[in-house]
Amino acid sequence: MRVLGFWLVVLCVWGRRLSGSFSVSPTEKDSRVQYLGKFACNIGECKYHVRAGLKSPWRVLQKAARSMTSAQVMDTLSRTNSTARVVVRVVLDEEWETSHRMSACRRAELGRGRTTLTVPLDGSLGPWSTNSFRQSHRPHFWYFFAEDCRNSITSQLAKLGGVSAQDFAAYDINYELEMLQVDGGHLSFEYSGMLKWSVVQLFVYSGLVAWMFWKQMKQMKHQRFQLHLMTQILNVSCLSTLAASVLNILNLVKVNSTGSTFPLLEGLADAAHTLAHIAVSSCLILVALGVTLNAPQRLPGAVLKLLAALIAAAHIVVVLVDKYTSDSRYKYYGSEGPVGWVLVGFRLALWAIFLLCWQQTRADPRTPSSTERFLRRIVLPASAYFLTFPAIIALTPLVRPYLRHAFIYHSTFLVQTVAIIWLSELFLSKGEYFQVSQMSQSFLPVTTPPSPHPAQTP
Known part of the structure; x- marks a missing residue:
């Protein structure tokens, strides 16, 4: 069954500091790409900071590697410093509607910006990654989405548990996303x-x-x-x-x-x-x-x-x-x-x-x-x-x-x-x-x- 669970822990309507989680199902390609938020940037350069982490990795691994006990799963995750990769991409508003006519993983081709996040597999959030985008003619909306089209997380967990990546059920990824205006403020342009x-x-x-x-x-x-x-x-x-x-x-x-x-x-x-x-x-x-x-x-x-x-x-x-x-x-x-x-x-x-x-x-x-x-x-x-x-x-x-x-x-x-x-x-x-x-x-x-x-x- 396709997992489309998505929610925001903190819903920031005027500000652009978001924290929440989204669900990914390894067997459903469309669920590997998830919308995070949008931000209207004024003329100039806007920055964003983002980080992510796997939610409850021991539960994810134990459901796939059923032969392992809870103690073995916890010991395996604590002894290794394994990480995975999740990519955050930014799409311009003029290309956003076009992207919906494509398959989920092909939307990455339209991204104007790409930020690769390091995702620890111990349940913590990874380091902050910073990127920016610039525009010179008029304000634009920019859409942020995360994608794991290569199943990086399940591939790494499969190596730790000695199982196949196809054995994993849906898992949740926690994230934090902070978007900054040209002047350093957090207000999206439509609220200026x-x-x-x-x-x-x-x-x-x-x-x-x-x-x-x-x-x-x-x-x-x-x-x-x-x-x-x-x-x-x-x-x-x-x-x-x-x-x-x-x-x-x-x-x-x-x-x-x-x-x-x-x-x-x-x-x-x-x-x-x-x-x-x-x-x-x-x-x-x-x-x-x-x-x-x-x-x-x-x-x-x-x-x-x-x-x-x-x-x-x-x-x-x-x-x-x-x-x-x-x-x-x-x-x-x-x-x-x-x-x-x-x-x-x-x-x-x-x-x-x-x-x-x-x-x-x-x-x-x-x-x-x-x-x-x-x-x-x-x-x-x-x-x-x-x-x-x-x-x-x-x-x-x-x-x-x-x-x-x-x-x-x-x-x-x-x-x-x-x-x-x-x-x-x-x-x-x-x-x-x-x-x-x-x-x-x-x-x-x-x-x-x-x-x-x-x-x-x-």
């Missing part, structure tokens, strides 16, 4: 400038939070210090984006210096970004349902909150799954591939829910004409918000691979910022929404008017 833009995002949303707080304080003076439901949800969106910016900055600082990420920080940042988008979507759907408007409400508040929580949880799970596979060889940016289209499906489903609720509220004969006019005016900007993400995903393949992440990042940041500013003006000013919502109702206590006929005293 991310730290600067994360700081800009932090300042923008800090200003938005301060502005919204000021407007809310003015509004609460007239509402007996009651915070409006829509304002609460909008605060969640703004604060979530602010928190995501802080987490991204902390992660990027570590990545640029060490090449590895904090997986927890990265996961929390993605969850916060997702929560911010869901909060805005929830605001629009609740308005379409007539919540807080002078219109009949069809669903109780508890059901609405549960629905919003389920949608948010589903989004976050899909985003985290997408992040786990973000270093796949076919992906240049987050939300690419099948998981990305699942996210697009979520956004389109939210848009369909919004339109359905909007139509039902307008069609209800109990809905006032002023509320109906308000709903007609918000349907276009609200639909634009729901459809921008699918449009961005559809347009991204037209952009060069090393610019796609920046295109998505800046586009979604702009859309989210505009949406929050628009909704803040909508909910925090005495405009049309104020007139057709429950906010326009008096918050003063109702007093009983005096009777026109005072009671007669006896």
Whole structure:
């Protein structure tokens, strides 16, 4: 059976210091070539360091040489300093797709760089090997893969155990791969400038939070210090984006210096970004349902909150799954591939829910004409918000691979910022929404008017 086991012990999405292992089956030629990672290099010379080692060699040898006891296997490996050879090759992005039409071991012919690694057979990692590649016209993605097409490892183990190389089952190779940018940093080119833009995002949303707080304080003076439901949800969106910016900055600082990420920080940042988008979507759907408007409400508040929580949880799970596979060889940016289209499906489903609720509220004969006019005016900007993400995903393949992440990042940041500013003006000013919502109702206590006929005293 073909062994395709491949996993990363440390998944570095922004940084380029990878450590993990891959499986090789001596009887399956395609498994002798394994993808390690990719790196976008700027114009100039980029370097990489790599080393590898055989995982649990005593188990590999004992399964093949069944006549040997565990003690004999351990003694054989400890007495010898045998090593094998594994080759790491680098392929340019323009040749990567062509290489998939070839057999696995023929891909080595396309490699622009070759690094031969010494693999100790005692379970330890071998010495670091250093190489570099250069480009002069524009940035490129470079793909790294390891190959043992000559079965060097099993050949050496077969000599030690006195067995045939064909007797060996699949084995695992541990590796560490560090890729360095032209300036010595660890960030792949598609993430260049991310730290600067994360700081800009932090300042923008800090200003938005301060502005919204000021407007809310003015509004609460007239509402007996009651915070409006829509304002609460909008605060969640703004604060979530602010928190995501802080987490991204902390992660990027570590990545640029060490090449590895904090997986927890990265996961929390993605969850916060997702929560911010869901909060805005929830605001629009609740308005379409007539919540807080002078219109009949069809669903109780508890059901609405549960629905919003389920949608948010589903989004976050899909985003985290997408992040786990973000270093796949076919992906240049987050939300690419099948998981990305699942996210697009979520956004389109939210848009369909919004339109359905909007139509039902307008069609209800109990809905006032002023509320109906308000709903007609918000349907276009609200639909634009729901459809921008699918449009961005559809347009991204037209952009060069090393610019796609920046295109998505800046586009979604702009859309989210505009949406929050628009909704803040909508909910925090005495405009049309104020007139057709429950906010326009008096918050003063109702007093009983005096009777026109005072009671007669006896």
